[in-house]
Amino acid sequence: MRWSNFRTRLRTLLFRHRAESELEDELAAHIELQFRKHLAEGMSEEEARRRARIEFGGVECVREECREADRWGWIDTSARNLKQCFRSLGKSPGFVIVSILILTVGIGSNLAVFSTMDALLLRPLPVDRPEDLLKISLVGNHGDLLEMPSTGLEVLETNRALRGVCGFDMSRSAVEIDGNMRSIGNTGFTGDCFETLGLHLQLGRPITPADDHLGTAEIAVITDSLWRGAFGGRPDVLGKTLKIGAEVYTIVGVTQKGFTGLILASPQEVMIPLMQRRNRLPNGNNQTWYWVSILARRAPGVSEAQASASVLAQRRELLEHTVPHHYNAADRKDYLLRKMATMSGKSGIDYYLRNRFGEPLYAIFGICAALLLIACVNLTSLLLARSLNRRREVSVRLALGAKRSHIAGLFVLENAALLLTSQVVRFYSHTICPVKLLCRSPFCACV
Amino acid sequence: MPAGRRLDKPSLDLLQGTLDLLILRTLQTGSMHGWAISERIQQITQNVLRVNQGSLYPALHRLEHQDWIKAEWATSELGRRARFYRLTASGRKQLEKEADEWARLSMAIGRVLEMA
Numbered sequence: 001m002r003w004s005n006f007r008t009r010l011r012t013l014l015f016r017h018r019a020e021s022e023l024e025d026e027l028a029a030h031i032e033l034q035f036r037k038h039l040a041e042g043m044s045e046e047e048a049r050r051r052a053r054i055e056f057g058g059v060e061c062v063r064e065e066c067r068e069a070d071r072w073g074w075i076d077t078s079a080r081n082l083k084q085c086f087r088s089l090g091k092s093p094g095f096v097i098v099s100i101l102i103l104t105v106g107i108g109s110n111l112a113v114f115s116t117m118d119a120l121l122l123r124p125l126p127v128d129r130p131e132d133l134l135k136i137s138l139v140g141n142h143g144d145l146l147e148m149p150s151t152g153l154e155v156l157e158t159n160r161a162l163r164g165v166c167g168f169d170m171s172r173s174a175v176e177i178d179g180n181m182r183s184i185g186n187t188g189f190t191g192d193c194f195e196t197l198g199l200h201l202q203l204g205r206p207i208t209p210a211d212d213h214l215g216t217a218e219i220a221v222i223t224d225s226l227w228r229g230a231f232g233g234r235p236d237v238l239g240k241t242l243k244i245g246a247e248v249y250t251i252v253g254v255t256q257k258g259f260t261g262l263i264l265a266s267p268q269e270v271m272i273p274l275m276q277r278r279n280r281l282p283n284g285n286n287q288t289w290y291w292v293s294i295l296a297r298r299a300p301g302v303s304e305a306q307a308s309a310s311v312l313a314q315r316r317e318l319l320e321h322t323v324p325h326h327y328n329a330a331d332r333k334d335y336l337l338r339k340m341a342t343m344s345g346k347s348g349i350d351y352y353l354r355n356r357f358g359e360p361l362y363a364i365f366g367i368c369a370a371l372l373l374i375a376c377v378n379l380t381s382l383l384l385a386r387s388l389n390r391r392r393e394v395s396v397r398l399a400l401g402a403k404r405s406h407i408a409g410l411f412v413l414e415n416a417a418l419l420l421t422s423q424v425v426r427f428y429s430h431t432i433c434p435v436k437l438l439c440r441s442p443f444c445a446c447v
Numbered sequence: 448m449p450a451g452r453r454l455d456k457p458s459l460d461l462l463q464g465t466l467d468l469l470i471l472r473t474l475q476t477g478s479m480h481g482w483a484i485s486e487r488i489q490q491i492t493q494n495v496l497r498v499n500q501g502s503l504y505p506a507l508h509r510l511e512h513q514d515w516i517k518a519e520w521a522t523s524e525l526g527r528r529a530r531f532y533r534l535t536a537s538g539r540k541q542l543e544k545e546a547d548e549w550a551r552l553s554m555a556i557g558r559v560l561e562m563a
Contacts, residue, residue, distance in 0.1 A: 008511060008512055008514075009512055022520075022530070023504075025528070025530075026481065026504070026529070026530045027500075027504065029480065029481075029482070029523070029527055029528065029529040029530070030480075030481050030482045030500065030504075030529075032527055033480075033482040033483075033523065033525060033527060033529070034482060036525055036527075037486075055500075056500050057499070057500055057501055058501070061501060062500055062501045062504055062505070065501060065502070065504070065505040066504050066505050066508050068505065069505040069506075069508040069509045069512070070508055070512070
Protein backbone atom coordinates (compact mmCIF):
# COMPACT_ATOMS: atom_id res chain seq x y z
CA MET A 1 0.00 0.00 0.00
CA ARG A 2 1.44 3.32 -1.01
CA TRP A 3 1.98 5.99 1.60
CA SER A 4 -0.22 8.66 0.03
CA ASN A 5 -3.00 6.14 -0.43
CA PHE A 6 -2.64 5.22 3.22
CA ARG A 7 -2.79 8.89 4.16
CA THR A 8 -6.02 9.74 2.33
CA ARG A 9 -7.67 6.63 3.70
CA LEU A 10 -6.50 7.33 7.21
CA ARG A 11 -7.84 10.85 6.94
CA THR A 12 -11.26 9.60 5.89
CA LEU A 13 -11.13 7.10 8.75
CA LEU A 14 -10.14 9.55 11.48
CA PHE A 15 -12.02 12.63 10.36
CA ARG A 16 -15.18 10.96 9.24
CA HIS A 17 -17.32 14.01 9.96
CA ARG A 18 -15.12 16.21 7.82
CA ALA A 19 -15.05 13.66 5.04
CA GLU A 20 -18.85 13.46 5.17
CA SER A 21 -19.35 17.20 5.01
CA GLU A 22 -16.80 17.51 2.20
CA LEU A 23 -18.67 14.86 0.25
CA GLU A 24 -21.95 16.65 0.82
CA ASP A 25 -20.37 19.90 -0.32
CA GLU A 26 -18.96 18.28 -3.42
CA LEU A 27 -22.29 16.82 -4.49
CA ALA A 28 -24.14 20.06 -3.73
CA ALA A 29 -21.64 21.92 -5.93
CA HIS A 30 -22.44 19.55 -8.78
CA ILE A 31 -26.17 20.15 -8.52
CA GLU A 32 -25.69 23.87 -8.30
CA LEU A 33 -23.46 24.02 -11.36
CA GLN A 34 -25.99 21.97 -13.32
CA PHE A 35 -28.72 24.33 -12.09
CA ARG A 36 -26.77 27.37 -13.30
CA LYS A 37 -26.26 25.72 -16.66
CA HIS A 38 -30.01 25.22 -17.06
CA LEU A 39 -30.62 28.82 -15.96
CA ALA A 40 -28.22 29.98 -18.66
CA GLU A 41 -30.12 27.84 -21.16
CA GLY A 42 -33.19 29.91 -20.36
CA MET A 43 -35.18 27.78 -17.94
CA SER A 44 -37.13 29.30 -15.10
CA GLU A 45 -35.39 29.11 -11.76
CA GLU A 46 -37.80 26.54 -10.41
CA GLU A 47 -37.66 24.38 -13.51
CA ALA A 48 -33.85 24.59 -13.62
CA ARG A 49 -33.58 23.47 -10.00
CA ARG A 50 -36.02 20.63 -10.59
CA ARG A 51 -34.21 19.37 -13.67
CA ALA A 52 -30.81 19.60 -11.97
CA ARG A 53 -32.11 17.45 -9.11
CA ILE A 54 -33.77 14.92 -11.39
CA GLU A 55 -30.69 14.57 -13.55
CA PHE A 56 -28.50 14.04 -10.55
CA GLY A 57 -30.64 11.21 -9.22
CA GLY A 58 -30.71 10.00 -5.61
CA VAL A 59 -28.19 12.02 -3.62
CA GLU A 60 -28.27 9.61 -0.70
CA CYS A 61 -27.59 6.73 -3.03
CA VAL A 62 -24.57 8.47 -4.57
CA ARG A 63 -23.31 9.30 -1.11
CA GLU A 64 -23.57 5.73 0.01
CA GLU A 65 -21.65 4.61 -3.08
CA CYS A 66 -18.91 7.15 -2.32
CA ARG A 67 -18.70 6.01 1.28
CA GLU A 68 -18.35 2.49 -0.01
CA ALA A 69 -15.44 3.63 -2.20
CA ASP A 70 -13.83 5.42 0.75
CA ARG A 71 -14.20 2.44 3.03
CA TRP A 72 -10.99 0.79 4.03
CA GLY A 73 -11.82 -2.89 4.21
CA TRP A 74 -11.27 -4.61 7.53
CA ILE A 75 -9.58 -1.61 9.12
CA ASP A 76 -12.70 0.42 8.66
CA THR A 77 -14.87 -2.35 10.06
CA SER A 78 -12.61 -2.82 13.06
CA ALA A 79 -12.53 0.90 13.75
CA ARG A 80 -16.30 0.94 13.87
CA ASN A 81 -16.43 -2.19 16.00
CA LEU A 82 -13.95 -0.62 18.39
CA LYS A 83 -16.04 2.49 18.68
CA GLN A 84 -19.13 0.39 19.31
CA CYS A 85 -17.22 -1.59 21.92
CA PHE A 86 -16.16 1.50 23.87
CA ARG A 87 -19.67 2.90 23.70
CA SER A 88 -21.16 -0.28 25.09
CA LEU A 89 -18.52 -0.57 27.86
CA GLY A 90 -19.02 3.10 28.71
CA LYS A 91 -22.64 2.32 29.50
CA SER A 92 -21.70 0.03 32.40
CA PRO A 93 -18.79 1.64 34.25
CA GLY A 94 -19.38 -0.47 37.37
CA PHE A 95 -18.92 -3.70 35.49
CA VAL A 96 -15.85 -2.32 33.76
CA ILE A 97 -14.14 -1.21 36.99
CA VAL A 98 -14.87 -4.45 38.82
CA SER A 99 -13.69 -6.68 36.02
CA ILE A 100 -10.55 -4.64 35.43
CA LEU A 101 -9.76 -4.89 39.15
CA ILE A 102 -10.34 -8.64 39.18
CA LEU A 103 -8.08 -9.13 36.20
CA THR A 104 -5.42 -6.76 37.50
CA VAL A 105 -5.16 -8.35 40.92
CA GLY A 106 -5.58 -11.92 39.65
CA ILE A 107 -2.94 -11.72 36.96
CA GLY A 108 -0.71 -9.26 38.82
CA SER A 109 -0.35 -11.40 41.92
CA ASN A 110 0.46 -14.46 39.85
CA LEU A 111 3.06 -12.56 37.90
CA ALA A 112 4.63 -11.17 41.05
CA VAL A 113 4.95 -14.59 42.63
CA PHE A 114 6.05 -16.25 39.45
CA SER A 115 8.74 -13.70 38.73
CA THR A 116 10.01 -14.05 42.30
CA MET A 117 10.12 -17.80 41.77
CA ASP A 118 11.79 -17.34 38.46
CA ALA A 119 14.49 -15.10 39.88
CA LEU A 120 15.00 -17.19 43.00
CA LEU A 121 14.73 -20.73 41.73
CA LEU A 122 14.80 -20.90 37.98
CA ARG A 123 16.69 -18.20 36.16
CA PRO A 124 20.38 -18.90 35.51
CA LEU A 125 23.08 -16.23 35.51
CA PRO A 126 23.32 -14.49 32.14
CA VAL A 127 26.79 -15.86 31.41
CA ASP A 128 28.23 -18.55 29.12
CA ARG A 129 27.12 -22.08 30.15
CA PRO A 130 26.10 -21.18 33.72
CA GLU A 131 25.52 -24.88 34.51
CA ASP A 132 29.31 -25.40 34.50
CA LEU A 133 29.77 -23.06 37.45
CA LEU A 134 30.52 -24.50 40.86
CA LYS A 135 30.15 -22.63 44.10
CA ILE A 136 32.80 -23.45 46.72
CA SER A 137 32.39 -22.43 50.34
CA LEU A 138 33.42 -23.24 53.88
CA VAL A 139 30.80 -24.55 56.27
CA GLY A 140 30.48 -22.97 59.71
CA ASN A 141 29.71 -24.73 62.96
CA HIS A 142 26.00 -24.18 62.51
CA GLY A 143 25.93 -25.44 58.95
CA ASP A 144 26.00 -21.94 57.54
CA LEU A 145 27.95 -21.28 54.37
CA LEU A 146 30.96 -19.01 54.85
CA GLU A 147 33.30 -17.04 52.66
CA MET A 148 36.99 -17.91 52.70
CA PRO A 149 40.20 -15.87 52.50
CA SER A 150 41.22 -15.02 48.96
CA THR A 151 44.53 -16.84 49.47
CA GLY A 152 42.47 -20.01 48.93
CA LEU A 153 42.28 -19.14 45.23
CA GLU A 154 45.99 -19.96 44.91
CA VAL A 155 45.27 -23.52 46.04
CA LEU A 156 42.17 -23.95 43.88
CA GLU A 157 44.00 -22.67 40.80
CA THR A 158 46.24 -25.75 40.97
CA ASN A 159 43.18 -28.01 40.68
CA ARG A 160 43.12 -29.68 37.24
CA ALA A 161 39.37 -30.31 37.38
CA LEU A 162 38.71 -26.57 37.33
CA ARG A 163 39.30 -24.32 34.36
CA GLY A 164 39.16 -21.08 36.26
CA VAL A 165 38.43 -19.69 39.71
CA CYS A 166 36.75 -16.41 40.57
CA GLY A 167 36.73 -14.84 44.00
CA PHE A 168 34.55 -11.86 44.76
CA ASP A 169 33.54 -9.73 47.69
CA MET A 170 30.31 -7.80 47.80
CA SER A 171 29.29 -4.73 49.69
CA ARG A 172 26.94 -1.81 49.46
CA SER A 173 28.44 1.65 49.63
CA ALA A 174 27.69 5.26 48.94
CA VAL A 175 28.88 5.86 45.38
CA GLU A 176 29.23 9.36 44.02
CA ILE A 177 28.35 9.84 40.34
CA ASP A 178 28.39 13.35 38.87
CA GLY A 179 28.17 14.82 42.37
CA ASN A 180 25.13 12.69 43.32
CA MET A 181 25.41 10.09 46.04
CA ARG A 182 23.70 6.75 45.49
CA SER A 183 23.68 3.60 47.53
CA ILE A 184 25.00 1.01 45.11
CA GLY A 185 25.90 -2.64 45.56
CA ASN A 186 29.45 -3.18 44.37
CA THR A 187 31.61 -6.22 43.91
CA GLY A 188 35.38 -6.64 44.02
CA PHE A 189 36.40 -9.22 41.41
CA THR A 190 39.67 -11.11 41.33
CA GLY A 191 41.54 -10.69 38.07
CA ASP A 192 40.20 -13.46 35.87
CA CYS A 193 36.58 -13.39 37.03
CA PHE A 194 35.24 -12.12 33.69
CA GLU A 195 37.08 -14.91 31.87
CA THR A 196 36.04 -17.62 34.35
CA LEU A 197 32.40 -16.61 34.51
CA GLY A 198 32.07 -16.10 30.76
CA LEU A 199 30.62 -12.66 31.42
CA HIS A 200 30.50 -10.48 28.32
CA LEU A 201 30.63 -6.73 27.87
CA GLN A 202 28.65 -4.57 25.50
CA LEU A 203 31.11 -1.70 25.77
CA GLY A 204 34.76 -1.28 26.72
CA ARG A 205 37.03 -3.90 28.31
CA PRO A 206 36.72 -6.29 31.27
CA ILE A 207 38.79 -6.32 34.46
CA THR A 208 41.94 -8.37 33.78
CA PRO A 209 44.49 -10.01 36.13
CA ALA A 210 46.83 -7.08 35.34
CA ASP A 211 44.41 -4.69 37.06
CA ASP A 212 44.15 -6.74 40.22
CA HIS A 213 47.19 -5.40 42.08
CA LEU A 214 47.80 -2.73 44.65
CA GLY A 215 48.94 0.49 43.04
CA THR A 216 47.39 0.01 39.58
CA ALA A 217 45.13 2.63 38.01
CA GLU A 218 41.72 2.37 39.64
CA ILE A 219 39.08 1.13 37.22
CA ALA A 220 35.48 -0.01 37.35
CA VAL A 221 33.07 -1.92 35.12
CA ILE A 222 29.38 -1.07 35.50
CA THR A 223 26.19 -2.96 34.64
CA ASP A 224 23.80 -2.11 31.87
CA SER A 225 21.19 -0.99 34.42
CA LEU A 226 23.52 1.54 36.05
CA TRP A 227 24.73 2.70 32.65
CA ARG A 228 21.18 3.42 31.57
CA GLY A 229 20.04 4.73 34.93
CA ALA A 230 22.90 7.04 35.84
CA PHE A 231 24.59 7.77 32.52
CA GLY A 232 21.56 7.83 30.22
CA GLY A 233 23.00 4.96 28.17
CA ARG A 234 25.44 7.32 26.45
CA PRO A 235 28.45 5.67 24.80
CA ASP A 236 30.82 8.32 26.17
CA VAL A 237 30.52 6.72 29.62
CA LEU A 238 33.94 5.08 29.13
CA GLY A 239 36.50 7.34 30.77
CA LYS A 240 33.97 8.89 33.16
CA THR A 241 34.60 8.42 36.84
CA LEU A 242 32.73 7.41 39.96
CA LYS A 243 33.81 7.81 43.55
CA ILE A 244 33.58 5.20 46.30
CA GLY A 245 34.70 6.82 49.54
CA ALA A 246 37.75 8.87 48.67
CA GLU A 247 38.80 6.67 45.74
CA VAL A 248 38.08 7.71 42.16
CA TYR A 249 37.47 4.87 39.70
CA THR A 250 37.56 5.31 35.94
CA ILE A 251 34.83 3.39 34.09
CA VAL A 252 36.34 1.09 31.47
CA GLY A 253 33.45 -1.20 30.55
CA VAL A 254 29.71 -1.93 30.60
CA THR A 255 28.46 -5.51 31.04
CA GLN A 256 25.88 -7.13 28.82
CA LYS A 257 22.20 -6.44 29.34
CA GLY A 258 20.51 -8.52 32.04
CA PHE A 259 23.51 -9.03 34.30
CA THR A 260 22.93 -7.51 37.74
CA GLY A 261 25.61 -9.16 39.78
CA LEU A 262 26.27 -12.63 41.15
CA ILE A 263 24.13 -12.61 44.26
CA LEU A 264 20.40 -13.26 44.25
CA ALA A 265 18.04 -10.40 44.95
CA SER A 266 20.69 -7.80 45.58
CA PRO A 267 21.86 -6.01 42.44
CA GLN A 268 25.60 -5.34 42.26
CA GLU A 269 26.02 -2.59 39.75
CA VAL A 270 29.70 -1.65 40.06
CA MET A 271 32.57 -4.09 39.66
CA ILE A 272 36.15 -3.19 40.58
CA PRO A 273 39.36 -5.22 40.91
CA LEU A 274 39.39 -6.86 44.34
CA MET A 275 42.80 -5.41 45.28
CA GLN A 276 41.51 -1.89 44.69
CA ARG A 277 38.88 -2.13 47.41
CA ARG A 278 40.51 0.43 49.65
CA ASN A 279 37.24 1.17 51.38
CA ARG A 280 37.24 -2.38 52.73
CA LEU A 281 40.80 -2.34 54.04
CA PRO A 282 40.76 -2.71 57.80
CA ASN A 283 44.37 -1.77 58.44
CA GLY A 284 45.99 0.46 55.87
CA ASN A 285 47.62 -0.74 52.69
CA ASN A 286 49.32 -3.94 53.66
CA GLN A 287 46.44 -6.38 53.55
CA THR A 288 46.96 -8.96 50.88
CA TRP A 289 43.80 -11.01 51.20
CA TYR A 290 40.03 -10.55 51.60
CA TRP A 291 37.18 -12.79 52.59
CA VAL A 292 35.66 -13.83 49.27
CA SER A 293 32.88 -15.95 47.82
CA ILE A 294 34.12 -18.36 45.18
CA LEU A 295 32.69 -19.50 41.87
CA ALA A 296 34.74 -21.91 39.77
CA ARG A 297 34.22 -23.21 36.25
CA ARG A 298 34.61 -26.93 35.63
CA ALA A 299 37.21 -27.98 33.11
CA PRO A 300 35.75 -29.41 29.87
CA GLY A 301 34.74 -33.05 30.20
CA VAL A 302 34.71 -33.02 34.00
CA SER A 303 31.34 -33.78 35.60
CA GLU A 304 29.98 -31.80 38.51
CA ALA A 305 30.51 -34.75 40.86
CA GLN A 306 34.11 -35.20 39.76
CA ALA A 307 34.90 -31.51 40.11
CA SER A 308 33.27 -31.44 43.51
CA ALA A 309 35.19 -34.50 44.76
CA SER A 310 38.43 -33.07 43.51
CA VAL A 311 37.82 -29.75 45.29
CA LEU A 312 36.80 -31.45 48.55
CA ALA A 313 40.00 -33.51 48.42
CA GLN A 314 41.93 -30.26 48.70
CA ARG A 315 40.23 -29.31 51.96
CA ARG A 316 43.15 -29.86 54.30
CA GLU A 317 45.64 -28.07 52.05
CA LEU A 318 43.23 -25.22 51.50
CA LEU A 319 42.50 -24.66 55.17
CA GLU A 320 46.16 -24.76 56.17
CA HIS A 321 47.03 -22.34 53.42
CA THR A 322 44.31 -19.87 54.25
CA VAL A 323 44.18 -19.78 58.02
CA PRO A 324 44.40 -16.08 58.97
CA HIS A 325 47.73 -15.17 60.63
CA HIS A 326 46.18 -13.22 63.45
CA TYR A 327 44.13 -16.17 64.77
CA ASN A 328 45.14 -17.47 68.18
CA ALA A 329 45.63 -21.19 68.81
CA ALA A 330 41.96 -21.89 69.67
CA ASP A 331 40.64 -20.02 66.61
CA ARG A 332 43.20 -21.76 64.48
CA LYS A 333 42.18 -25.21 65.67
CA ASP A 334 38.55 -24.35 65.13
CA TYR A 335 39.27 -23.02 61.64
CA LEU A 336 41.16 -26.15 60.60
CA LEU A 337 38.15 -28.28 61.53
CA ARG A 338 35.82 -26.50 59.16
CA LYS A 339 34.13 -28.49 56.44
CA MET A 340 33.82 -27.50 52.82
CA ALA A 341 30.85 -27.66 50.49
CA THR A 342 30.35 -27.30 46.77
CA MET A 343 27.08 -26.73 44.94
CA SER A 344 25.86 -25.59 41.58
CA GLY A 345 26.61 -21.95 40.84
CA LYS A 346 24.15 -21.91 37.96
CA SER A 347 22.04 -19.09 39.33
CA GLY A 348 24.70 -17.28 41.31
CA ILE A 349 25.40 -16.99 44.98
CA ASP A 350 22.65 -17.32 47.51
CA TYR A 351 23.24 -17.80 51.22
CA TYR A 352 19.76 -18.13 52.56
CA LEU A 353 16.95 -16.95 50.26
CA ARG A 354 16.54 -20.21 48.42
CA ASN A 355 16.70 -22.38 51.49
CA ARG A 356 14.33 -20.19 53.34
CA PHE A 357 11.80 -19.30 50.65
CA GLY A 358 12.14 -22.05 48.05
CA GLU A 359 9.44 -24.40 49.26
CA PRO A 360 7.05 -21.78 50.63
CA LEU A 361 7.25 -20.07 47.24
CA TYR A 362 5.84 -23.12 45.48
CA ALA A 363 2.98 -23.12 47.97
CA ILE A 364 2.36 -19.41 47.46
CA PHE A 365 2.41 -19.90 43.73
CA GLY A 366 -0.19 -22.62 44.10
CA ILE A 367 -2.38 -20.32 46.18
CA CYS A 368 -2.04 -17.56 43.61
CA ALA A 369 -2.99 -19.92 40.82
CA ALA A 370 -6.12 -20.86 42.80
CA LEU A 371 -6.80 -17.16 43.27
CA LEU A 372 -6.56 -16.64 39.54
CA LEU A 373 -9.00 -19.49 39.00
CA ILE A 374 -11.45 -17.90 41.44
CA ALA A 375 -11.01 -14.57 39.72
CA CYS A 376 -11.77 -16.22 36.39
CA VAL A 377 -14.93 -17.84 37.77
CA ASN A 378 -16.07 -14.52 39.21
CA LEU A 379 -15.44 -12.75 35.98
CA THR A 380 -17.21 -15.42 33.98
CA SER A 381 -20.34 -15.10 36.07
CA LEU A 382 -20.20 -11.31 35.72
CA LEU A 383 -19.92 -11.68 31.97
CA LEU A 384 -22.75 -14.21 31.89
CA ALA A 385 -25.03 -11.86 33.80
CA ARG A 386 -24.09 -9.06 31.46
CA SER A 387 -24.84 -11.03 28.33
CA LEU A 388 -28.21 -12.07 29.75
CA ASN A 389 -28.98 -8.39 30.21
CA ARG A 390 -27.99 -7.76 26.64
CA ARG A 391 -30.27 -10.36 25.06
CA ARG A 392 -32.53 -7.60 23.80
CA GLU A 393 -29.68 -5.76 22.14
CA VAL A 394 -28.48 -8.93 20.48
CA SER A 395 -31.96 -9.75 19.16
CA VAL A 396 -32.28 -6.26 17.72
CA ARG A 397 -28.93 -6.58 16.01
CA LEU A 398 -29.84 -9.98 14.60
CA ALA A 399 -33.19 -8.65 13.41
CA LEU A 400 -31.42 -5.78 11.67
CA GLY A 401 -29.33 -8.29 9.77
CA ALA A 402 -26.10 -8.50 11.73
CA LYS A 403 -24.26 -11.76 11.23
CA ARG A 404 -23.79 -14.00 14.25
CA SER A 405 -20.05 -13.90 13.73
CA HIS A 406 -20.15 -10.12 13.82
CA ILE A 407 -21.98 -10.09 17.16
CA ALA A 408 -19.61 -12.69 18.59
CA GLY A 409 -16.75 -10.52 17.38
CA LEU A 410 -18.15 -7.54 19.25
CA PHE A 411 -18.28 -9.50 22.50
CA VAL A 412 -14.76 -10.83 22.03
CA LEU A 413 -13.54 -7.32 21.31
CA GLU A 414 -15.12 -5.99 24.50
CA ASN A 415 -13.45 -8.67 26.59
CA ALA A 416 -10.14 -8.07 24.87
CA ALA A 417 -10.44 -4.35 25.64
CA LEU A 418 -11.05 -5.16 29.32
CA LEU A 419 -8.06 -7.48 29.45
CA LEU A 420 -5.80 -4.99 27.73
CA THR A 421 -6.86 -2.16 30.02
CA SER A 422 -6.29 -4.29 33.10
CA GLN A 423 -2.81 -5.17 31.89
CA VAL A 424 -1.99 -1.52 31.30
CA VAL A 425 -3.22 -0.75 34.81
CA ARG A 426 -1.12 -3.60 36.18
CA PHE A 427 1.94 -2.43 34.31
CA TYR A 428 1.71 1.08 35.64
CA SER A 429 0.62 0.04 39.14
CA HIS A 430 4.31 0.19 40.18
CA THR A 431 3.83 3.86 40.60
CA ILE A 432 0.68 3.51 42.67
CA CYS A 433 1.40 3.25 46.37
CA PRO A 434 -0.79 0.45 47.75
CA VAL A 435 0.17 -1.98 45.03
CA LYS A 436 3.81 -1.15 45.50
CA LEU A 437 3.53 -2.20 49.12
CA LEU A 438 2.47 -5.65 47.98
CA CYS A 439 5.41 -5.78 45.74
CA ARG A 440 8.46 -4.32 47.38
CA SER A 441 11.00 -7.01 46.67
CA PRO A 442 13.73 -6.32 44.14
CA PHE A 443 12.13 -8.88 41.84
CA CYS A 444 9.29 -6.49 41.22
CA ALA A 445 11.48 -4.75 38.70
CA CYS A 446 10.63 -7.58 36.36
CA VAL A 447 6.91 -7.86 37.15
CA MET B 448 -37.12 22.01 -24.68
CA PRO B 449 -33.37 21.63 -24.43
CA ALA B 450 -33.53 18.50 -22.39
CA GLY B 451 -35.95 16.96 -24.84
CA ARG B 452 -33.43 17.29 -27.62
CA ARG B 453 -31.04 15.16 -25.75
CA LEU B 454 -33.60 12.40 -25.33
CA ASP B 455 -34.01 12.11 -29.11
CA LYS B 456 -30.96 9.96 -29.51
CA PRO B 457 -30.68 7.30 -26.81
CA SER B 458 -27.37 7.53 -24.98
CA LEU B 459 -25.21 4.51 -24.34
CA ASP B 460 -24.45 3.08 -20.98
CA LEU B 461 -20.80 2.98 -20.13
CA LEU B 462 -19.00 -0.31 -20.22
CA GLN B 463 -17.79 -1.43 -16.83
CA GLY B 464 -14.27 -0.13 -16.19
CA THR B 465 -14.18 2.32 -19.08
CA LEU B 466 -15.31 5.19 -16.85
CA ASP B 467 -11.93 5.24 -15.10
CA LEU B 468 -10.21 5.52 -18.47
CA LEU B 469 -12.50 8.38 -19.57
CA ILE B 470 -11.97 10.30 -16.32
CA LEU B 471 -8.19 9.93 -16.47
CA ARG B 472 -8.11 10.98 -20.12
CA THR B 473 -10.36 13.99 -19.47
CA LEU B 474 -8.14 15.13 -16.59
CA GLN B 475 -5.08 14.94 -18.84
CA THR B 476 -6.00 18.36 -20.22
CA GLY B 477 -6.01 19.99 -16.78
CA SER B 478 -7.59 19.93 -13.34
CA MET B 479 -11.40 19.82 -13.26
CA HIS B 480 -14.27 19.34 -10.84
CA GLY B 481 -16.78 16.52 -11.09
CA TRP B 482 -19.44 18.43 -12.95
CA ALA B 483 -16.99 19.71 -15.56
CA ILE B 484 -15.74 16.16 -16.12
CA SER B 485 -19.21 14.84 -16.85
CA GLU B 486 -20.02 17.84 -19.08
CA ARG B 487 -16.78 17.43 -20.95
CA ILE B 488 -17.33 13.75 -21.63
CA GLN B 489 -20.87 14.45 -22.81
CA GLN B 490 -19.69 17.28 -25.04
CA ILE B 491 -16.87 15.41 -26.67
CA THR B 492 -18.97 12.34 -27.35
CA GLN B 493 -21.77 14.59 -28.60
CA ASN B 494 -24.14 13.29 -25.99
CA VAL B 495 -23.55 9.65 -26.92
CA LEU B 496 -21.96 8.89 -23.56
CA ARG B 497 -23.65 10.26 -20.47
CA VAL B 498 -21.92 9.85 -17.19
CA ASN B 499 -24.20 8.86 -14.38
CA GLN B 500 -23.37 10.83 -11.18
CA GLY B 501 -24.03 7.69 -9.19
CA SER B 502 -20.93 6.17 -10.71
CA LEU B 503 -18.87 9.31 -11.39
CA TYR B 504 -18.27 10.36 -7.78
CA PRO B 505 -17.55 6.91 -6.35
CA ALA B 506 -15.14 6.43 -9.26
CA LEU B 507 -13.42 9.73 -8.48
CA HIS B 508 -13.02 8.71 -4.84
CA ARG B 509 -11.70 5.31 -5.84
CA LEU B 510 -9.15 6.85 -8.20
CA GLU B 511 -8.09 9.25 -5.47
CA HIS B 512 -7.42 6.37 -3.08
CA GLN B 513 -5.42 4.68 -5.82
CA ASP B 514 -3.28 7.79 -5.86
CA TRP B 515 -3.97 8.30 -9.58
CA ILE B 516 -5.72 11.62 -9.07
CA LYS B 517 -5.47 14.22 -6.34
CA ALA B 518 -8.27 16.46 -5.06
CA GLU B 519 -8.13 20.07 -3.93
CA TRP B 520 -10.78 22.59 -3.03
CA ALA B 521 -10.77 25.66 -5.27
CA THR B 522 -13.20 28.22 -6.61
CA SER B 523 -14.79 27.31 -9.93
CA GLU B 524 -15.22 29.66 -12.88
CA LEU B 525 -18.78 30.39 -11.72
CA GLY B 526 -17.65 31.48 -8.28
CA ARG B 527 -18.76 28.26 -6.54
CA ARG B 528 -16.28 26.38 -4.35
CA ALA B 529 -15.76 22.92 -5.81
CA ARG B 530 -13.48 19.95 -5.46
CA PHE B 531 -10.97 19.97 -8.32
CA TYR B 532 -9.24 16.79 -9.39
CA ARG B 533 -5.91 16.60 -11.19
CA LEU B 534 -3.88 13.75 -12.62
CA THR B 535 -0.83 12.58 -10.66
CA ALA B 536 2.34 11.10 -12.14
CA SER B 537 1.19 7.55 -11.37
CA GLY B 538 -2.22 8.45 -12.81
CA ARG B 539 -0.53 9.39 -16.06
CA LYS B 540 1.15 5.99 -16.19
CA GLN B 541 -2.13 4.25 -15.45
CA LEU B 542 -3.81 6.22 -18.23
CA GLU B 543 -1.20 5.06 -20.75
CA LYS B 544 -1.68 1.48 -19.65
CA GLU B 545 -5.47 1.59 -19.80
CA ALA B 546 -5.49 3.40 -23.15
CA ASP B 547 -3.26 0.68 -24.60
CA GLU B 548 -5.53 -2.03 -23.29
CA TRP B 549 -8.58 -0.28 -24.67
CA ALA B 550 -6.95 0.06 -28.10
CA ARG B 551 -6.18 -3.66 -28.14
CA LEU B 552 -9.70 -4.55 -27.06
CA SER B 553 -11.44 -2.35 -29.63
CA MET B 554 -9.15 -3.59 -32.36
CA ALA B 555 -9.94 -7.17 -31.44
CA ILE B 556 -13.69 -6.50 -31.46
CA GLY B 557 -13.33 -4.65 -34.75
CA ARG B 558 -11.62 -7.67 -36.30
CA VAL B 559 -14.37 -10.01 -35.18
CA LEU B 560 -17.02 -7.73 -36.66
CA GLU B 561 -15.21 -7.39 -39.98
CA MET B 562 -14.89 -11.13 -40.28
CA ALA B 563 -18.64 -11.59 -39.99
